[in-house]
Amino acid sequence: DIVMTQSPDSLAVSLGERATINCKSSQSVLHISNNKNSLAWYQQKPRQPPKLLIYWASTRESGVPDRFSGAGSGTDFTLTISSLQAEDVAVYYCQQYFSAPYTFGQGTKLEMK
Amino acid sequence: EVQLLESGGDLVQPGGSLRLSCAASGFTFTSYAMNWVRQAPGKGLEWVSGISGSGGSTYYADSVKGRFTISRDNFKNTLSLQMNSLRADDTAVYYCAKAGGYYYDSSGYHSTEYFQRWGQGTLVTVSS
Numbered sequence: 001d002i003v004m005t006q007s008p009d010s011l012a013v014s015l016g017e018r019a020t021i022n023c024k025s026s027q028s029v030l031h032i033s034n035n036k037n038s039l040a041w042y043q044q045k046p047r048q049p050p051k052l053l054i055y056w057a058s059t060r061e062s063g064v065p066d067r068f069s070g071a072g073s074g075t076d077f078t079l080t081i082s083s084l085q086a087e088d089v090a091v092y093y094c095q096q097y098f099s100a101p102y103t104f105g106q107g108t109k110l111e112m113k
Numbered sequence: 114e115v116q117l118l119e120s121g122g123d124l125v126q127p128g129g130s131l132r133l134s135c136a137a138s139g140f141t142f143t144s145y146a147m148n149w150v151r152q153a154p155g156k157g158l159e160w161v162s163g164i165s166g167s168g169g170s171t172y173y174a175d176s177v178k179g180r181f182t183i184s185r186d187n188f189k190n191t192l193s194l195q196m197n198s199l200r201a202d203d204t205a206v207y208y209c210a211k212a213g214g215y216y217y218d219s220s221g222y223h224s225t226e227y228f229q230r231w232g233q234g235t236l237v238t239v240s241s
Contacts, residue, residue, distance in 0.1 A: 033218035049231035
């Protein structure tokens, strides 16, 4: 199984500042066939289901604000929120869909400083 | 608009059975793989099971293999999860999730198992 490890476990950022969350996979999730990384990011607010933010490591889902961006390749990935807004307070998860079982990171709790 | 509505969650005793359902609408159901993802109280996300658009291929996490069975009815646009031999550690909110679609390469079509849309979830509690 591919193990996904996020860092940090929690993060406090001031309004308008940049937030960066890291995700590392235990093996590469890069598909040679299409040169894309099978890595997604989700946002989960309290008492709500997760919401897809990013897929293929850097493709923003429709309707997601452009302050959210994803980067990385192979085994190391980042989710960046360029200017934190109050509504971005949530738990963020990365997930690999390179191979079953499709595994998630443990989550990163993002709070306002 | 894509809608996924789960039902069937309940309180059940250890060793018991339960069947979850997910009614899908707003998209061409047969064109997408579907999945179940669960979240234990206060914990993270765990993928449970997936099924291809045709229903011909199914996948399970080791933690549920042999106890849970995923299925779909492409005429009724419904996804199901039959859960047997339930244990306390199966207690969780169970989400139905629509996969992202398919991509094509030299070896054919492949489902992209990121979870593009989620239902609101249904709570399963296993306790005596």
